[in-house]
Amino acid sequence: MSQESTASTAPRKSLFTPFNVVAGVIVLVGLVITFLRFTKGIGAVTNLDDNNPWGIWISFDLLCGVALAAGGYTTSAACYLFGLKRYHSAVRPAILTAFLGYALVVFALHYDVGRPWRLTYPIFLSQGTTSLLFEVGLCVFLYLTVLFIEWLPAACEWLRLDKLRKVLVKLTLVLTIFGVVLSTLHQSSLGALYLIAPSKVHPLWYSPYLALFFFVSSMFAGMSMVLFEGTLAHRNFHELMDETHLEEAPGVVTGFAKACSVVMCGYLIMKMFGLALENKWHYLATGYGVLFLVELIGFVALPAYLYAIGARERNRTLIRFTAVWTVLGIVFNRFNVSLVAFNWQLPSADRYFPSWMEIAISLFVVTVGVLAYRFICTRMPIFYEHPDYKESH
Amino acid sequence: MDTVFYTLQDFLLHSKSVTYVLMGLGLLLYVFWWWFLTDKDEKKRLF
């Protein structure tokens, strides 16, 4: 009860904080553009055309959104499957962000696809099973459901639905495994989406390993995002965290830094194999090659090294900085595959650049996510264990 | 399987659809198999 009273008084006190004002403006602009989008059509608000059917609503909202929400499956797998129990306090925040992340991805898709109310058609009406997008759609749909169920216990504790909670907690293992299966599938399939267009994606980014690249990079993307959110959360929700969470946090940070470092090392090696497999070394000497190397050395090799240093010296500031860097690197990579390398052969006049309204909608989606996150974290047991439910999982 | 497929696309559409259904069944089977396997170990910790 005391929580509720603080929750209802806190916003009233600080309604006009800089954050709230900015968020409010973004939401307002977003609503106006939403209106335009559904009255004047996609063409009125985007720079999409017949040569460039996918813009940043796919590159950022879908590809980056899904990759950065990978923290849910990596953290729960680490805790429940790999037996790293000390990560337990990190699971709930990670599940929550993953759930919100996926919900937002689906939300953002409503802007991008032509007839959003048909988004369930591929699952229930007409299954185009040869499409990798079908695979993505099915898995995202199922995984969103899984995440929702995984997150429900927190809501149950808030609403005191003990019986339901007990049943749900028993499902943890099944849900975790199912979540990892689904994540493996759709994370990799997002990369595999581009397999069908070898003539449009620049050879340096097109690879038979695309699916694998997307999957492996989603692992360190997700973990880095958990670290990054951890930093933000510690700054803003510190008072909500219980002792276990605060005690375990440093361990989680170094543990994840180590894991990221190793996975990134593997990713780097695989990227090299990718070049070797198709003998694409000579492209490295071109302009696109420079971009490719910047991505690989600056945003994979360097953070992998920094993570290693951070883990060795228990330098958590360095680790947190590296996490941000890695997240940026993932965004860079997804943009490279889906925008920069895509349609690289078209003359520059036919290339795509997002309109400000597309960017505004992407910002709007992110803002909605942050607001929802804040709403939930200040009300439900996310950063702490509910006193009544301790020891019961 | 008397259906004649004239294109690889049609063939894959058929075979992948069957595979997807089987995948669902396979995953279900896993759950039940696991249940069957560990049923007697510990009544309490089922999943």
Add this chain to the structure above:
Amino acid sequence: MSIKRRTFLGLIGAAGVTVASTGARAAGNAHFDGYPGSKGVLFDATRCIGCRKCEAACNAVNELPAPAEKFDDLTVLDRSRRTDAKTFTVVNKYETPSGGPVYRKMQCNHCLEPACASACFVKAFAKTPEGAVSYDASVCVGCRYCMIACPFNIPTYEYDEPLSPRVRKCTMCRPRILEGRLPGCVEACPKEALTFGTRDELIKIARKRIEKYPDRYLDHIYGEREMGGTSWLYISGVPFSQIGLREDLGYASAPELTSGALAAVPVVAGLWPALLGGLWAINKRKEKIARQEKREAVENAVARASAEAESKLSAALSKAEVENRRRIEVEVKRALEEAGLNDTKEEG
């Protein structure tokens, strides 16, 4: 490039298990020749004069909105155009090094293994037995993945339609073909640059023309094998890349390009639960053993501690006894001495 792209590996990461798969593998050793007697169109670039009559006919038979410039306005040929939501076909002019402009008509190529159909997640596209690749707007979600997939950049989208946008592309005039009539553009062409017939026939016709006029044509039928083959075929006197037909597409069809990745899907769904379940069980067991060991260790420690304590106690006791005895002895001695002293005193 094209050769390398044909080698297609679907890769799956458990312990580096690699599932190599080509299209042929995906379908066992079966191969597919397409619908027998399916129709197509042959375009002869040496005959086309860029009159735009086909564009006009296409616009008419498909009841498309009137364009900004009239169809008899040939100045539009000076800029490069593409199909859009209101135009299913365009003719472009290409200046070639070998002298003189060459015209080429562009529309859906009605691939034998359509990339658009392979990509569509609601089966909106289908290769019909007549040869046309059809589109069904009643299921289309508007994801536009078909547009990403099409190697010829053909499908277009009604971006300005807010609520019911459709993908638009040439239909090969399927309704007309089913009525036994010619496609609009073919019928309208004054130069017979377009020939309609079964694909097999068309290939024979093309071969004959190439054979008969070897100086006039290049010895290649574009679309015979490109991207697994198309129903719309092209012959030309200049390299196809000079008239906007990419020659680096490769011969692998779209389903072949993705079948490897699709084949990896059931592998993950089938193996992951076993592997992860096993991992979980191992860790569970480790945990259990660890817990047991801990308990045993604690028990041992307690036992050891109590044993130690006991021995210490008894040692202490015995030590105390010795000391006690000594103290008693000393006392007695002293008492005796004192008594003796007293005695002597009394005596003395």
